[in-house]
Amino acid sequence: MIELSSEDALRLNVMLANPLQAVRIDESSMTVHALSEQGEASVKLNPRGRDDQYLKKVRELLSSQVLGSPGGYPIFLRRWTRMGQARDNSLEQLLLLGEPEAVVAVVHASGLTDEIARRAWWAMPVADNARRMLERECVVGGSMGSVLAEFLVEFLPFETEHRAMVETVRLVLQPGLIDDELRDKLWRAARRKNSYFIGFMDALPDALPGDGRPRADWQHVAPRVQHLAQAGNPVAAQLCRCLSDRGQLFLETAELVFRKPSNQDVVVELLKSIQNYFATVCPNNDPSADMTTIVSDAEALLDVPAVCPTTTAVQEVVGEVPEHREDVRAMLALSWVGESLVNPIFARTDAIGSLMRKKIEPVMEPVLAQIAQLRGKGG
Structure with missing residues (x-):
């Protein structure tokens, strides 16, 4: 021995x-x-x-x-x-x-x-440990927060897992960890690795560093629904949010990633990010629904009488700006998206790249259509 x-x-x-x-x-x-x-x-x-x-x-x-x-x-x-x-x-x-x-x-x-x-x-000192510790407020606000964030940013170009890339960017963008110059450098790097964009969408949904412009009809819509938003109507608040310059940039970024996701992790994380963005107007959650059902249910909800907080909020907004019914429908539909939409597809394939994008078209195309509607490009 x-x-x-x-x-x-x-x-x-x-x-x-x-x-x-x-x-x-x-x-x-x-x-x-x-x-x-x-x-x-x-x-x-x-x-x-x-x-x-x-x-x-x-x-x-x-x-x-x-x-x-x-x-x-x-x-x-x-x-x-x-x-x-x-x-x-x-x-x-x-x-x-x-x-x-x-x-x-x-x-x-x-x-x-x-x-x-x-x-x-x-x-x-390994990347996953740094990510786990940056999930704790005491670490983010302590002496170790910037140390761990600096390490993760330096390690990011060598990261091979897209889910880890998303998580890293989201975590280092917490207040006080990195300066604006480094933040902007990460944003530029996202043009080459679009999974970085999802980290930005998660961490800074209303403060993305890119240039954004409000939708052309923003000035016409906002004064008519802002009083509803100020009164606590979540549908009115989300409509204002989506049509603003920051909201349009969020939607543009989501569309950019959705048109060319590299693998299944990127698709899942993107759907989660979109779902979180529209969470305040989500009327319920049906994990078994496909996109066709989701869009149909969102459309039907526009004509349901005001019998609950959600339908009341919808009817108030539709009553104030009836010409924006399709925008409200798009928001409701996007609030229902999530990982469950692609789980049945990904359970049968491990495809990546263009083949994967072909297989998820039944999900991708309707989601892109809702985003296009909110960007004022709907058909």
Whole structure:
């Protein structure tokens, strides 16, 4: 049975005798690194036998010192999931085990703090951990927020997963993380990788950095429905929003992405973004409906008597601007779009690129038609 050399055991025990903040193991160089208030320290291992078996012994020593049991890590690990279930009072201990999965448990934990985020980042500085930590307000508003955002922006050109690109852009655009110059640089880069646009749509739906112009009839419509919007009518508010310069830019951006999504993740994230944008006017949710049904139901809703808050809001707007019935229908239809529209298609194919776009035409064309209507280009 492999045992730690007396030299390694001594040096590791001396290291662990000090108050430590985090431990990481570099398996390629067989080195144990430790972080403390005084800085960093390291122990170069002198393995006997196979490296993986030797590292197991090292981790058993760490577990014995931290948890009081050499077998403590795998027992505790079953309770530490990526669903944020790590106990808040154990987070600091988890960072002393030299186990990547323990660090992952920490960054997902509900009790994460800015200080623990700093230690976790030192222990395992990878993009997914940075994204998880930037989901926490305490980290975004703390000292680590800009550090993690800077890393993610620098790493973004090397990211290969489109869903991760969308998430990265959305997260780094949170207030106070990056400056306007870098934000504008990301916006320009979206011309080459349009999945970036979705991150912008999620984070800044009403403040996209591009140039936008209000729809030609904006000045005619707005004064007639703004009083309804101010009174709390969500349909009137959304109509004003869509016809404004910022709304037209959002719709233009959505159309740009929809005309050439690169893979299935981009389609799904785009549909979610559109759904979120129109969420305030969504009357109900039917995951089984296809686009034909959605458009038909939206059309029918225009003539339903004012018997609920949604129908009341619709009738107030249609009564004030009856010539904009089709705009209201388009908004209602877009509020129903979502991942469920493409799930039946994507369940049968893993196509990407032009072949995928061909397969999703039954969804894509009606959605584009609703966007065209709101951009004043409807037939």
